[in-house]
Amino acid sequence: MKTAMQNKDSNRLSVLRSLLTQTLNASKTSNPINTDMQMLALLRKSASASRAASGEFKGAGRGDLAEKEDLQVKIMEEYAGGVETMSDEQIRGTVEEVLVKMKEEGTKIQVGDLLKRVFAPEVFGGKPVEKADVARIARQILAETS
DSSP, X not given: OHXXXXXXXXXXXXXXXXXXXXXXXXXXXXSOOOSHHHHHHHXXXXXXXXXXXXXXXXXXXXXHHHHHHHHHHHHHHHHHHTSOOOOHHHHHHHHHHHHHHHHHHTOOOOHXXXXXXXTSTTTTTTSOOOHHHHHHHHHHHHHHHO
16 A cells, blocks of 8 residues: 555555455454455455446446546456465365265265365365355366266
8 A cells, every 4th residue: 555655556546445445344244354265355346346337437438437447447356366266176176075075975965065065164164265166166066977
């Protein structure tokens, strides 16, 4: 934030202040932001909202405001790209291991039950993984084995 102020980068400063405010507001709720994955989700949610706003501005003929939103999206994606998450291959391997264990136990296999086991603290509990990616891969694996 200090660097953005020194460089007089108003777009970056605006993004950082917005994220700081959203984080502070979340800390006052029952679900504060404690992990990198939660912060990544906040970044992506904010970027999505800015993309939608940009589209509306373009539709209304306000190119200046749309350009500002596009720059903010670019900055948020830059920050989001800095967060390392598990690769699809690592996720696939872990999901397949859990699926094999469930088959050995003779448990009826459904996507919801599989995801509950995958997101258990001993499997993906604190690892940097996106839930949407895990769900997508789990559905693919179940479709392949059916």
